[in-house]
Amino acid sequence: MLEHLTTEQRNKKTWNLDEMTTKEILQIMNEEDQTVAVAVSKELDQIEKLVHKVIASFQQGGRLIYMGAGTSGRLGILDAVECPPTFGTDQSMVQGLIAGGLEAFTNAVEGAEDNEEMAVEDLQAIGVTEKDTVIGIAASGRTPYVISGLKYAKKVGATTGSLACNKNAEISKYADVSIEVETGPEILTGSTRLKAGTAQKFVLNMISTASMIGIGKVYKNLMVDVQSTNSKLIERSKRIIMQATNVDYETATHYYEAAHRHVKTAIIMILLKCSYEEALQKLQKANGFVRKALI
Structure with a gap:
């Protein structure tokens, strides 16, 4: 059935790709990449629905779990591992599962994407529950590993979502919320690490970022x-305090240390002119939302 997938069809603009100059190849790639954002924009309503599902999972102590094979799996892992340093989350809160295990992140594991039993085993290994949201990612929309994972997630009562780059994708049948970003034929036929991969990265960025904003991980746009965890991030933390409160570097540094290097608490201490203990109480009462704590 591959011939029916738009991601597997030949791009008429690049039938003579091997005869193009390097500049022409780069120009056509750039032109095709510009269509990705437009394709993603058509799925904003579905993305919004899925974000609300993820927020609901987080609010009840659940997790966001991505599942995919090959490029799709690697993109899920990439999004997951960026959450702890960016949003201060526990490493288990957002997880990425890839067919073939972590070895498959750097080395192709042949046949892994067809292993349906492995998907169930991977979800069982992390103890997926009804509190979690499991999102299956597959450019083709038909990867057996992903379909099996979504079926099992539904069986245990977890919320399910899907992200494909073809319309009427098979994985959509097993998702509470399905996202189908039709990116069309690649310049290199079937190489879905290109436009399809870019679209997936766009959507995963949206899901994780908007969900974290929805649970209070952001104040203004900070x-x-x-x-x-390193010198760069220590300086960034101080800069965030300065930007949020309009204090100078020395003042930001003082409160950063006084707040035990917790940026949110330092901001509240400065803006409300309160003690560390009072700032913590206000933050806890506001469920981690700085803006609510300042009211």
Whole structure:
């Protein structure tokens, strides 16, 4: 059935790709890439629905779990591992599962994407529950590993979502919310690491970022739950305090240390002129939302 997938069809603009100059290849790639954002924009309503599902999972102590094979699996892992340093989340809160295990992140594991049993085993290994949201990612929309994972997730009562780059995708049948971003034929036939992969990255960025904003991980447009795990992030934390409160570097540094290097607490201490303990209480009462804590 591959011939029916738009991601597998030949791009008429690049039938003579091997005869193009390097500049012409780069120009056509750039032109095709510009169509991705438009394709994603057509699915904003569905993306919004899925974000609300993820927020609901987080609010009840559940997790966001991505599942995919090959490029799709790697993109899920990439989005997941960026959440702890960016939003101060526990590493288990957003997870990425890839067919073939972590080895498949850097080395292709032949046949892994067809292994339906592995999908169930992977979800069982992390103890998926009805509190979680499981999102299956597959450019083709027909990967057996992903379909099997979504079936099992539904069986245990988890919320399910899907992300495909073809319309009427098979994985959509097993998702509570399905996202189908039709990116069309690639310049290199069937190479879905190109436009399809770019579209998936766009959507995963939207899902994780909007969901984290929805649970109070952002104040204004500042990442106030950033983890200060290296010198660059320590300086970024101080800069965020400065930007949120309009204090100078020395003042920001003082409150950063006084707040035990917790950016949110430092901001509240400065803006409300309160103690560390009072700031913590206000933040807890506001469920982690800085803006609500300031009221």
